[in-house]
Amino acid sequence: MKKVWLLYFVLTCCAVLSACGASGSSGEEKKELVLGATVPYSDMLEQGVAPLLEEKGYKVEVKEFNDYVQPNIALDSGDLDGNLFQHKVYLENFNTEKGMDLVDIISVPTAPIGIYSEKFSSLEEVKDGSTMAIANDPTNLARGLTVARDAGLIELKEEINPVNATVNDVLSNPKKLKFHEVDAAQLPRSLESVDLAAVNGNFAVAAGLDLTTAIYRDQIPEEIQNRIVVRKEDKDSQMAKDIIEAIESEEFAKVIEENFKGFHQPKWMGE
Incomplete structure (x- = not known):
């Protein structure tokens, strides 16, 4: 009987030590x-x-x-x-x-979306009929249009969700801007062939553009x-x-x- 109790005691101790060791291992914070x-x-x-x-x-x-x-x-x-x-x-x-x-x-x-131009140094200089490049994917297209709206270049329909805006949601375009939808990563390069471009901040940085040279920068909501x-x-x-x-x-x-x-x-x- 003593041997049985001794064996039980040893097995119990092993189980407790094993559990403590597992807890300590899982409780350690990852350092890599x-x-x-x-x-x-x-x-x-x-x-x-x-x-x-x-x-x-x-x-x-x-x-x-x-x-x-x-x-x-x-x-x-x-x-x-x-x-x-x-x-x-x-x-x-x-x-x-x-x-x-x-x-x-x-x-x-x-990094904010910015409106960049190699032809104009301010929004006031933008001429009627100017071409503007914006991203062609839904998320960045909507952001490009809302930036153009906030810059005072266009108006969007009030009833639409700005997050899903498309060129079909442009209510007013007083300068008759012509939008060219291109891949977001190609927006910096498009500046060679358009008058304006709404360029995502990360692509602007990757292309070597100075964010502070944008003629308008998005005030990014939280x-x-x-x-x-x-x-x-x-x-x-x-x-x-x-x-x-x-x-x-x-x-x-x-x-x-x-x-x-x-x-x-x-x-x-x-x-």
């Missing part, structure tokens, strides 16, 4: 991070976030993407720990369409500002808290001031 982003946000992560995380003991890899689908798929599958390329509207639509549960944790300075996104189960993790702390730091603000001029800053940064 892979963050995904598109240009120029990959640069923002490498210059303004990764160094601060590495000071906290993380090993950080920034993986660059050239599309707006794979970063979320990679995050959902666990190949990424976080990403930076999208705004809240896009994220919510993506979650709905793909059945994912990704969440944002903090917004960051965002829901269109890009943000750090993680899986829902990581929202309150130490990793997420450390990323937020890095982005809210003075060091990050200095990097933005020096290397990301013309980016629209979120309200929490004081703009």
Whole structure:
């Protein structure tokens, strides 16, 4: 009988120790991070976030993407720990369409859509009948049209949802602008053949355009500002808290001031 109790005691102790060991292993915060982003946000992560995380003991890899689908798929599958390329509207639509549960944790300075021209130096100089290039994909097409509206170049129908606007929703076009729909990535190059172009900030930066030279820059609403996104189960993790702390730091603000001029800053940064 004593042997039976001794065996029971040993097995119980082993089970407890095994459970404690498993808990300790699963409770450890991950210190090797892979963050995904598109240009120029990959640069923002490498210059303004990764160094601060590495000071906290993380090993950080920034993986660059050239599309707006794979970063979320990679995050959902666990190949990424976080990403930076999208705004809240896009994220919510993506979650709905793909059945994912990704969440944002903090917004960051965002490159605005700007109206650029090699022929005009101000909106007042825009002539009647001028040609204007805008993106041909639904999301960026709508943004290009709303930027043209906010710049006073056109009016859109009041009853439409601006997020889904198309050229058919233009109510008034006093300068009789002629819209040319092209691939968003080709908008900077289109400046050689059109009078104006509404260029997405990331493509403007990638093409070497100075954001501050735009004759009009979009005042980006909060829901269109890009943000750090993680899986829902990581929202309150130490990793997420450390990323937020890095982005809210003075060091990050200095990097933005020096290397990301013309980016629209979120309200929490004081703009």
